[in-house]
Amino acid sequence: MSLDRLQEWIIRFALEIEEHKDHLTRLDSAIGDADHGINMDRGMKAVLAKIEAEPPASVEALFKAAGMTLVSSVGGASGPLYGTFFLRFGMAGGETESLSADHLAKAFRSGLDGVVARGKAEAGDKTMFDALAPALEALEAGLDQGVGLAEALKAAAIAAAAGRDATIPMLARKGRASYLVERSVGHQDPGATSAALLIQVAAATLT
């Protein structure tokens, strides 16, 4: 996977976020504070500006730039969480100009570990973890089975979407939605929704 393609992933994620901004915010208004779309859009726009101003020369530079920019521009829970995801992804990716499929999966694993280290989310807590974790499992399983990156990412995208949908009946135990206790049930988690977009774009771009 070339640096160019990886950068394309980030850029197209930003565009998807922009397109789904209102939807994400609406989801957040039901069980949070009505800003997830605004937060992510502000952050990803800043990321675009950053990598346009200083085109990154390595995988590590690209994802560190994305991570740092999210951390310093979002402010909500999603800033440190997505920021950490990309920072760890970049560090695991390393000072290289391309990533093998396995290396990509390792970087993903490292990013997700970062999210968990920061947010302490577990499966079923109704967070972005519930989309990211099944996606990573599907990716790793596909690569293990030798289906190739494109197929494995497709499976990951399907798993992320299923994970996102599975947040609907969950009772939130992390983030603002947890204040609602029972009343959080029946609503789709906004962070899981944006996370599913990230994987969906990966499947469409990293081929």
Next chain:
Amino acid sequence: MSLDRLQEWIIRFALEIEEHKDHLTRLDSAIGDADHGINMDRGMKAVLAKIEAEPPASVEALFKAAGMTLVSSVGGASGPLYGTFFLRFGMAGGETESLSADHLAKAFRSGLDGVVARGKAEAGDKTMFDALAPALEALEAGLDQGVGLAEALKAAAIAAAAGRDATIPMLARKGRASYLVERSVGHQDPGATSAALLIQVAAATLT
């Protein structure tokens, strides 16, 4: 004029005020602070309670009780003004149990002087003065001409009503309405309206 009749005047004024409470307040809401009816009703109810609890034994006692009670229970501009009117009226009436027609007119003159001394209103300022002053003139003129108290008071009531109506086109120069300058024009003055009631009740009672 017996003390009983004079007391009847006060009592019936209180009842008229209660009946016109909302109307007076509505007039005040157009060019003041929407409380003239509330103020006068609170005050006159207190007066009723006062003279019921301690039946006054003289003209002075009756009108001083009314005046003091208005002063200590109203709080708006109308409290000190009506209060002073009755206090001065009572002092001029004196420690007696009845008033001649001339004595009544003198007491009225003394009350009105008190209103002017306190409020510095002049004719045409759009205040209670514009109903009280023509009423007093009509009363004095009638008595001068020897028409008798009942007729003179009838003339006074007509003059008060005319004076009240004449406040409509006036530009207010005293009280809250003066803040409105030109916008006070076209509205009937609430204080002139309650004052016209006082004279109207006098004409109906003091016969």
Next chain:
Amino acid sequence: MKKLINKPDDVVAEALLGIEAAHPDLKVDHPNRVIYRADSPVAGKVGLISGGGSGHEPLHGGFVGMGMLDAACAGQVFTSPTPDQMLAATKLVDGGKGVLHIVKNYTGDVLNFEMGAELAAAESGVEVATVVTNDDVAVKDSLYTAGRRGVGVTVLVEKIAGAAAEEGRALSEVAAIARKVNESGRSMGMALTSGTVPAAGEPTFQLGEDEIEIGIGIHGEPGRRREKLTSAAEIGEKLVEPIIDDLPFRSGDEVLAFVNGMGGTPLIELYVMYNEVARILAGHGIGIARSLVGSYITSLDMAGCSVTLLKLDEELLKLWDAPVKTPALRWGI
């Protein structure tokens, strides 16, 4: 109407109970509705009393304490207190050097305080001086009318005259200082929304979703004009320019700039307004030596603000900076 109250008629009495419970330095004469310094009368000090309709909190009760008022008379909501209250307050705070009555210029307040002073003279022989504040430039000034309303400058008069009294100055001197503050200060206010008088249950006036009232009074009296809602920058100009023109304030003047909230407007907006006021004053070459930002003279839950500018000299500055210990203004102690 949505308010944190019990019966509308009990609001004032219960707020007085709350004030008394919350502030051990204050006492309340409940029958007379007088809030007073617990250490009243302060011997050898001119007593300062003020008062007015309730609904303008912290004015006046929140300004009772060392270095400011000795007592405040609370009327019904938006209704002047009555003379017997002023009499009671005057007697409570007289420490032998006379008592200053600080009165906002509304006919009801002026007449009731006047009778209160007469009663005090007749009953107790306390020497009373009266200062009437009338700083609201929204109202045309005239000898032949009720004149201008007393608004924001009242807070500054109470603070500065209070400091002068604390220094032991004579009644005539304290009154002179109070008059000087009133003459050196001007105000103008605006409303975004109307307040709601508890007993009325409905907003006093109606403003459209895109309308504001420029020149509003603190009882919801109509202002100079109704206008379209506009930016803080333009609202700042509509308030500050007429104030500057009126005194007039001149380049080189040093002022106290007071941005006041009307009760329903949060602090963050007042700071945005203060920024505009500072910008406009700088443009006129007027320096800000002191500032006050907050809701100090309110109109129930009205949203909006007022601006008061006070021209300072060394004397006023020194008295402003003197220690004060009241629920709403406190420093130096």
Next chain:
Amino acid sequence: MKKLINKPDDVVAEALLGIEAAHPDLKVDHPNRVIYRADSPVAGKVGLISGGGSGHEPLHGGFVGMGMLDAACAGQVFTSPTPDQMLAATKLVDGGKGVLHIVKNYTGDVLNFEMGAELAAAESGVEVATVVTNDDVAVKDSLYTAGRRGVGVTVLVEKIAGAAAEEGRALSEVAAIARKVNESGRSMGMALTSGTVPAAGEPTFQLGEDEIEIGIGIHGEPGRRREKLTSAAEIGEKLVEPIIDDLPFRSGDEVLAFVNGMGGTPLIELYVMYNEVARILAGHGIGIARSLVGSYITSLDMAGCSVTLLKLDEELLKLWDAPVKTPALRWGI
């Protein structure tokens, strides 16, 4: 939306300009949106920083000054500040004895402060301790969730820990005092109306003309339940009883009683509420040793109130009474 603002996106930046202009004792690092003591860093004193989304004024910027915070980081409205802001603030106020971060318990705030602390450790080696406030009894407490929100007690933590720092105590001691305050305090809030986020332009939530929300959060998060509007007396019970039950507070306890306005509620109503709180506490045999009544931790223009009770002992009382000089809380100096 009717507000005294210019462009919604500029509210925070312009309010910071206003704060800076109004308070000479404070400075503002505008690029980083950090309000800090003009005399920072104070050598030999633990630095205290806090911060959070804007819209809660005077929290936190209004509590910067001698005896309280050294710096406050202002986020966008209702959005946590970012780690680089906390880094900048930490470096600004480090006087050599380490820096305490006071963080309200919201995931966004906690994570952003955490990263800020990591950056500070990595970049500058400043020793940082963190105390998270979580006093809101409206939220069920649990180890497995985000836990309780930090609300009114934050003001008290900032004051009391600030006084401890001013005494020259070590970072660990100041942090311990801050934790003690948090553990000894509980809060609960309610809303009469929703606030309006400037960028959203519409009320965050809708309440009917006769509805209130009990257990509201300071960002308009839904509370325990929606109920019919009722009297101040009953609202007092709905707020105070769960607080008393939770700690629990007991007969004979001495507390600081803090009745807080949400931004759009005027002082007269807060005093009516205070009277009810005092009545209820007296019924439980709980004594009020200190009180605070006013709008100190707000939610934009939301109308409503919160009650915070803090159990006092001699140590906390002494630190509460210690001098403080900030725009919003000041005494003893």
